[in-house]
Each structure stands twice: as structure tokens, then as C-alpha cells.
Amino acid sequence: MSLDVGVVGQPWPPEPRTWSSSDALLYALGVGAGSDERFDELAFVTENSAGRPQQVLPSFVVTLASLGLDPRLGGFELSQVLHAGMEIELRAALPPEGSVEADTVAEAILDKGRDAIVVLRTTLRDPHTGAPVAVTRSTSLVLGEGGFGGGRGPAPAEWRLPARDPDASLRMETRVEQALLYRLSGDRNPLHSDPVAAARAGFPRPVLHGLCTFGVAARALLHAYAGGDPGRFGRMGVRFTAPVYPGQDLLVNVWKTGGGVQFQARAGDRVVLDRGVFALRAS
Numbered sequence: 001m002s003l004d005v006g007v008v009g010q011p012w013p014p015e016p017r018t019w020s021s022s023d024a025l026l027y028a029l030g031v032g033a034g035s036d037e038r039f040d041e042l043a044f045v046t047e048n049s050a051g052r053p054q055q056v057l058p059s060f061v062v063t064l065a066s067l068g069l070d071p072r073l074g075g076f077e078l079s080q081v082l083h084a085g086m087e088i089e090l091r092a093a094l095p096p097e098g099s100v101e102a103d104t105v106a107e108a109i110l111d112k113g114r115d116a117i118v119v120l121r122t123t124l125r126d127p128h129t130g131a132p133v134a135v136t137r138s139t140s141l142v143l144g145e146g147g148f149g150g151g152r153g154p155a156p157a158e159w160r161l162p163a164r165d166p167d168a169s170l171r172m173e174t175r176v177e178q179a180l181l182y183r184l185s186g187d188r189n190p191l192h193s194d195p196v197a198a199a200r201a202g203f204p205r206p207v208l209h210g211l212c213t214f215g216v217a218a219r220a221l222l223h224a225y226a227g228g229d230p231g232r233f234g235r236m237g238v239r240f241t242a243p244v245y246p247g248q249d250l251l252v253n254v255w256k257t258g259g260g261v262q263f264q265a266r267a268g269d270r271v272v273l274d275r276g277v278f279a280l281r282a283s
């Protein structure tokens with residue numbers, strides 16, 4: 001057991017996170033923006049199109065969040081980690097360039113028998129006012145680190161899809177080189193680029209970053225339910241339930257419900273994003 005459960009609930013010192021216009025543009029390309037003729041995405045992938053100020057995809061906040069490979073959590077390896085879930089909540093649209101302060105706390109380290117689950121929450125704050133700009137929650141499965149006598153955590157909240165066909169189905173392309181582009185936004189885990197590292201982890205070829213899949217689905221929801229306006233994007237959460245391979249299409253099935261939408265995404269015949277929730281920002 002090399003995870004340090006003693007860190008749970010102990011806030012980390014605030015960390016500055018800064019981004020440039022190019023960081024936001026590169027991220028947008030990394031999640032496939034700019035080439036889908038159904039969506040007007042020019043302002044997300046250029047800063048100099050006549051009369052169009054640059055806009056930032058709401059899911060860009062994941063690149064500012066703490067995901068968890070941090071020495072404070074203990075001594076496990078990147079090759080032991082699979083991303084299992086991500087939630088984001090936006091309080092404001094992000095400017096094309098800027099900085100925030102990241103306040104992170106390990107909310108839980110759960111013992112799932114063979115494996116452990118690590119849940120990290122990061123609050124991104126305006127460095128001048130301290131006001132929260134976004135809150136993220138990243139859940140990772142750390143292979144082989146369970147069995148330390150900890151709790152399994154509470155049962156997941158009730159989540160059931162409506163018993164009817166989806167209200168919308170959006171087919172989203174990913175490119176064969178999608179992970180090679182996405183890694184330039186910060187996560188250079190070789191699982192996503194090196195066939196040898198992928199084979200060592202038991203995959204036939206490099207897998208797409210969970211957060212790239214997240215960003216592709218976030219684009220679908222932004223355009224279908226928020227009119228393409230980042231200022232209306234409120235909250236999104238998923239579990240990553242099966243790997244996606246670069247070049248696979250995602251089929252994002254969406255059901256409108258009382259407070260927002262529920263969604264699920266498939267790649268081929270597998271559900272890859274499950275327990276999906278999305279809501280517009282409360283005005």
C-alpha cells in the first residue's frame with residue numbers, strides 16, 4: 001500500500017494555474033473542435049477571425065484541475081492509474097487567457113478490494129477576488145492499491161435512464177491522431193501514445209485520454225443544449241466505463257429530464273461514458 005490515506009481532507013496549499021490563448025486553442029483542437037460542419041466552432045480554434053473574439057470551451061477547466069498524480073498521495077505509478085470519472089461545474093465563462101488559484105483536497109481514498117479509488121476536488125478561484133470560477137472532481141482507479149482495510153464509500157446515487165428512446169443522438173468523430181494532439185494540453189501519459197506502454201497495460205493499442213473523450217462529449221452538449229454559448233454551460237459529470245480508441249466515433253445519447261439532461265456515450269457496442277449528467281448554468 002503506497003497510497004497515503006492520511007492526506008484525505010487535508011487541503012493542499014493553493015497553486016497558481018495560468019493559461020494562454022494558445023493553450024485554449026490547442027485544447028479545442030485536442031478535443032476535435034473546428035472541423036465538424038454542424039457546429040460553429042471558429043471562435044474556439046482561432047483568435048483572429050474577423051469580428052469574432054476568441055472563446056474558450058468550458059471543459060478546458062479540466063486542464064487547470066488537479067487530477068491526482070501527486071507525490072502527496074503516495075508513491076504509485078502513472079501506469080497504475082485509470083481515470084474513472086470527472087465532474088465539472090462552471091461559475092463563469094473562462095477568458096482566452098488568464099490565471100486562477102487552484103485549491104485542492106483529496107475528498108476520499110476508497111478501498112475497493114483489489115484496487116483503490118482516489119477522489120480529488122479542485123476549486124479554481126479568481127486570484128484577485130477569491131471567487132470560485134469552477135469546481136472539478138476527478139476520480140481515479142489506482143490498480144492494485146486496494147486491500148488496505150479502508151471503507152468502500154457510499155453506494156452511488158440513484159441513476160436510471162428514462163425508459164424511452166433518447167431525445168437526441170449526436171455522433172461525434174475522433175481522429176486517429178486525437179490522443180497525440182490532446183496530450184499537448186498536459187497529460188503526456190504514454191498509455192495514450194506509445195504502443196509498448198499500452199500493451200504493458202493490457203491494451204491492444206494506445207487509448208484515448210478519458211478527458212479527451214469528456215471534452216468531445218462536452219462539445220456535443222454545449223452545441224445541442226447551450227446554443228454553443230460557454231456562458232450557459234453549467235455542470236457536467238461522467239463515469240469512464242470502457243476505453244475509447246483514437247479514431248472511434250462516439251455516439252452521445254441524450255435524454256432531457258426535469259433539471260437538465262442525462263446522457264450516455266457509446267463507442268462501437270460499448271458504453272464508454274455512463275451516468276452522464278449535464279445542466280445549464282443557473283442565471
Ligand SMILES: CCCCCCC[C@@H](O)CC(=O)SCCNC(=O)CCNC(=O)[C@H](O)C(C)(C)COP(=O)(O)OP(=O)(O)OC[C@H]1O[C@@H](n2cnc3c(N)ncnc32)[C@H](O)[C@@H]1OP(=O)(O)O
Nearest residue numbers: 067068069083084085139140189209210239240241242243
Ligand atoms: C490519480 C492520477 C490521475 C491521473 C488522471 C488519469 C491519467 C490519464 O492519463 C489516464 C486515462 O485517461 S485512462 C483512459 C480513460 N479511462 C478508461 O479508459 C477507463 C475506463 N473504465 C474502465 O475500464 C472500468 O470502468 C474501470 C477499470 C475504471 C473500473 O471497472 P471495474 O474494475 O470493472 O470496476 P467497477 O465495478 O466498475 O468499479 C469498481 C468500484 O469503483 C467504483 N467506481 C468506479 N468508477 C467510479 C467513479 N467514477 N466514481 C466513484 N466510484 C466509482 C464502483 O462503483 C465500484 O465500487 P463498488 O463495488 O463499491 O460499487
